[in-house]
Amino acid sequence: MAHEQAQPSDGIKPLTRREFLNYVWLGSLGVFFAEIGGMGLLFAFPRFREGEFGGVFNLGPASNLPPVGSAPQANTKGKFWLVHLEEGVLALYVVCTHLGCLYRWQEAQNRFICPCHGSQFQKDGTYIQGPAPRSLDRFVVRMLDAAGNVLAETDRVKKGPVPVPSPDAIVTVDTGDLLRGDPH
Template sequence: MNRKSFLTTLSVGWVAFAAATGGFFTVLIRFLFPNVLFEPPQSFKIGFPEDFEPGKVDLRFKKQYNVWIVRDDEKIIALSTVCTHLGCTPNWQETERKFKCPCHGSGFRSSGINFEGPAPRPLERFKIGLANDGQIIVDKTKMFKYEKGEWNRSESFLKV
């Protein structure tokens, strides 16, 4: 074997070794640092009761937490943004004062009660209460269903 063919063989060998080692380390790094799906916390603070105006639906938490905050004269509730028909996300229509699902036309009052379209039941509520610092805290791990009579539970609304 002459010098030229030896160096060519050596170069090809080193390139193959580097490619194999690089591939191994790429796989190793992907294994050690996987893509992690970020999920927002299930329990979160949304502010003080006086931050929410009576008769209004607060849309600030829809995108990040999938929650609408609704306040009337007596209470504050946290409604799920998931339509009970097929799981689409209704939109709040301020002029008509209702949630309207774009998928199949279900309509919900600001209280979450269904009144039109194919949705079989009202929207679900999340647990809501006051934290030690006086802020409202929403806990999405606990849901309340109207048809089971759970909306009467004190954890499903916050008296103001």
């Protein structure tokens, strides 16, 4: 008995060149829109979680801050030095603005000093001396009320300390929002 073979007459028509190109075009459009949709989702959600570097660090109520005038406090996870001055709060990025070494607070000299090439900075991050081209970079600090409304935040032009509005204001540091120190 002879085997049956699929023939064009079985209802399966071969694709014409035009139909084939149309399918390829539609397929690439689908991939394109899927990618756009994926990118939209990426932008819709924060890329970093709270409490991880690149995200927001919640330091709790201002009453928990180290006392005004005390030595800067290193936040290892957030990669910043928390500084509490009369004028308010700063979060200085731990990386030197010269070639990227980690500078340290030197209590005896009352300043930050970089061990690599000796750049020095005041407690508020202002450049003093050395090869660093600018003052220390800093992250945006925000003071929030209990509902999450912003009461005060780092001024993007002055980049100075953020005044503490009340002892129960929530202090946050946004390590995804870096402001470059001013050149000297």
